[in-house]
Amino acid sequence: MPRLTDARKELRRTQIAEAAMRCFSRSGLERTSIADITAESGLSPGSIYTHYRSKAELVQAAARRALSERAAVIDEWVASDAPPDPDELLARLVASKDPAAARVAVQTWGEATTDPAIRAIVVDMIERTRAMLRDCVTAWLVKVEHEKPAAARERAKPIAERVSALYLAQLLAAGLQSPTEETI
Amino acid sequence: MPRLTDARKELRRTQIAEAAMRCFSRSGLERTSIADITAESGLSPGSIYTHYRSKAELVQAAARRALSERAAVIDEWVASDAPPDPDELLARLVASKDPAAARVAVQTWGEATTDPAIRAIVVDMIERTRAMLRDCVTAWLVKVEHEKPAAARERAKPIAERVSALYLAQLLAAGLQSPTEETI
DNA sequence: GTCTATACGAAGATAGAC
DNA sequence: GTCTATCTTCGTATAGAC
Structure with missing residues (x-):
């Protein structure tokens, strides 16, 4: 198990999840689009979808955090x-x-x-x-x-x-x- | 003021609002489409939009009812x-x-x-x-x-x-x- | 892993006949 | 007033280059 790589991956996931949280709190779960989250996180759709399978998964992560x-x-x-x-x-x-x-x-x-x-x-x-x-x-x-x-x-x-x-x-x-x- | 016509209009509004409530309670406010409400009410999109300006208005009516x-x-x-x-x-x-x-x-x-x-x-x-x-x-x-x-x-x-x-x-x-x- | 560009589908709303 | 058919927009997700 490559520890450093995993840590890096987790960091990105956190970065995305936090950006998503800000978007959700501003516009709601359904009204925020992936485009909103890319803008807020500074990442691209492609990057986000390598870390989260779907928008539903992002919502679940946000639910746990909240x-x-x-x-x-x-x-x-x-x-x-x-x-x-x-x-x-x-x-x-x-x-x-x-x-x-x-x-x-x-x-x-x-x-x-x-x-x-x-x-x-x-x-x-x-x-x-x-x-x-x-x-x-x-x-x-x-x-x-x-x-x-x-x-x-x-x-x-x-x-x-x-x-x-x-x-x-x-x-x-x-x-x-x-x-x-x-x-x- | 045509009393009978107004009563009829209000009846249709109620019919639509009640169908919308059933859809909302089943699928959620955002996940129910106008198509869902037409299916549930037995009416058509055209008819629904003559009684409610937008889906947002329907949601507001549902909020009041709920x-x-x-x-x-x-x-x-x-x-x-x-x-x-x-x-x-x-x-x-x-x-x-x-x-x-x-x-x-x-x-x-x-x-x-x-x-x-x-x-x-x-x-x-x-x-x-x-x-x-x-x-x-x-x-x-x-x-x-x-x-x-x-x-x-x-x-x-x-x-x-x-x-x-x-x-x-x-x-x-x-x-x-x-x-x-x-x-x- | 991350980007750009895009395919694909869905949903809100409207046009026009009846 | 109500229908059918459709226009348009937008959003998720992916393809493919780097």
């Missing part, structure tokens, strides 16, 4: 000595959101209603986030509220579900914000 | 002698939702992130629903909990906001349900 962005952050909170309480948890989630990513996230929800591949990604990402939130709430109950781990994990479930729901609603609100209002 | 469906129901609850408490309110909202309409609603959210006309409709509909929910919670506080109207209206605000958020999350969950799972 939805997984905050995964690493939550893991840190779980491991910390003083995990946030539910209200603080929600507040932090909301504060850490990037408007462009929020728009793409909401777009992927719409796409997921009719595209099975995107639906699988979206459902998986939402469930994984909910699981991490449950871990975080459990950690708070154990470390701060001094509950027993087993009981804490049970009690954490409905709380995490509510935090997840409120967070998704906030994500929608962020995605509906018009791009021109963003800098206010 | 989002306003439950407006009338809430109004009834507000006027009733025993308005539902917040938990019951949410449960009723969730129970009254139609899977196809939920899918189109989620699709319109995605579209709203980049299309100003759709965004205006979506934001307006969400705000109006929130206002109705506030009225409903206020009515409950006054009629069942016997609070004073002015204080009730204040207290109702944050409660209605939470019900609204949880409802939107449920709507998303419903929209993500795959159509084949619906009848289970």
